[in-house]
Amino acid sequence: MAELVFFSGTMDCGKSTLALQLDHTHRARGREGLLFTRCDRAGDSVISSRLGLRRDALEVRDGTDFWEVAVAHRTGGQHLDYVVCDEAQFYSPRQVEQLARIVDDLGVDVYAFGIMADFRTRLFPGSARLVELADRLEVLQVEALCWCGARATHNARTVDGEMVVEGEQVVVGDVQAAEDEDGATDTAPATTAVVAYEVLCRRHHVRRETAARARTRVGRQLRLEDAPLTAGA
Numbered sequence: 001m002a003e004l005v006f007f008s009g010t011m012d013c014g015k016s017t018l019a020l021q022l023d024h025t026h027r028a029r030g031r032e033g034l035l036f037t038r039c040d041r042a043g044d045s046v047i048s049s050r051l052g053l054r055r056d057a058l059e060v061r062d063g064t065d066f067w068e069v070a071v072a073h074r075t076g077g078q079h080l081d082y083v084v085c086d087e088a089q090f091y092s093p094r095q096v097e098q099l100a101r102i103v104d105d106l107g108v109d110v111y112a113f114g115i116m117a118d119f120r121t122r123l124f125p126g127s128a129r130l131v132e133l134a135d136r137l138e139v140l141q142v143e144a145l146c147w148c149g150a151r152a153t154h155n156a157r158t159v160d161g162e163m164v165v166e167g168e169q170v171v172v173g174d175v176q177a178a179e180d181e182d183g184a185t186d187t188a189p190a191t192t193a194v195v196a197y198e199v200l201c202r203r204h205h206v207r208r209e210t211a212a213r214a215r216t217r218v219g220r221q222l223r224l225e226d227a228p229l230t231a232g233a
């Protein structure tokens with residue numbers, strides 16, 4: 001029986017990689033599918049993974065109707081066994097309902113991949129609807145890690161290196177810029193605010209303690225410990 005599966009996890013836990021692997025495996029067995037994404041970091045109409053894999057995909061827009069696309073595909077004489085949906089957190093609840101209908105009325109498997117919650121720890125509307133409707137929820141096996149070594153369960157947004165808890169729900173971006181060898185973080189010209197993301201455990205998300213902030217705190221402690229005791233101190 002066809003099913004709607006929601007594979008979810010934090011940013012950078014391997015969702016797009018798994019989406020492309022799953023498509024490859026099904027295709028290799030002669031099954032035919034359609035790939036969809038919305039606002040991938042790499043640009044329009046592509047699913048990209050940080051491992052370097054990338055494949056063309058159909059870009060989901062506000063007006064995309066999955067039911068109509070699937071029916072037109074079949075009416076055009078093509079097979080449709082499964083659908084892979086990346087960045088599904090950006091889909092509207094109505095579009096998720098269309099995906100469920102494809103499963104139930106057309107017998108097509110739908111594999112959706114996305115993050116559950118935004119940087120404020122609030123569910124994306126599309127992800128909430130997926131949780132409500134999916135036959136199965138799968139949590140990815142490669143667990144992203146917080147800087148402290150604990151399992152990362154939350155996505156944090158930073159603006160110019162500082163964690164923020166207010167702002168637009170959707171801002172396409174990547175996990176923190178790579179560090180230079182000297183430990184300095186890459187930054188854009190001072191006039192452009194740099195939005196980035198970092199995965200954290202709940203404790204550090206609540207405390208707003210990013211890796212950079214933790215490093216600053218430790219550095220300050222070390223400097224205090226090294227400071228010579230002055231008379232009367």
Ligand SMILES: Nc1ncnc2c1ncn2[C@@H]1O[C@H](COP(=O)(O)OP(=O)(O)O)[C@@H](O)[C@H]1O
Binds near residue numbers: 011013014015018050
């Ligand atoms: N250079 C690398 N070598 C091995 N694995 C890597 C490398 N870069 C990224 N990864 C793996 O890829 C994962 C991110 O995969 P990706 O599919 O882009 O994640 P998501 O779609 O969940 O954001 C990382 O968690 C890590 O396991």
Ligand SMILES: Cc1cn([C@H]2C[C@H](O)[C@@H](COP(=O)(O)O)O2)c(=O)[nH]c1=O
Binds near residue numbers: 011
């Ligand atoms: C937390 C959060 C993330 N986003 C964006 C940032 C990325 O473009 C995608 C997630 O991509 P990934 O493949 O899972 O790394 O979502 C956002 O717009 N708002 C947020 O709060």
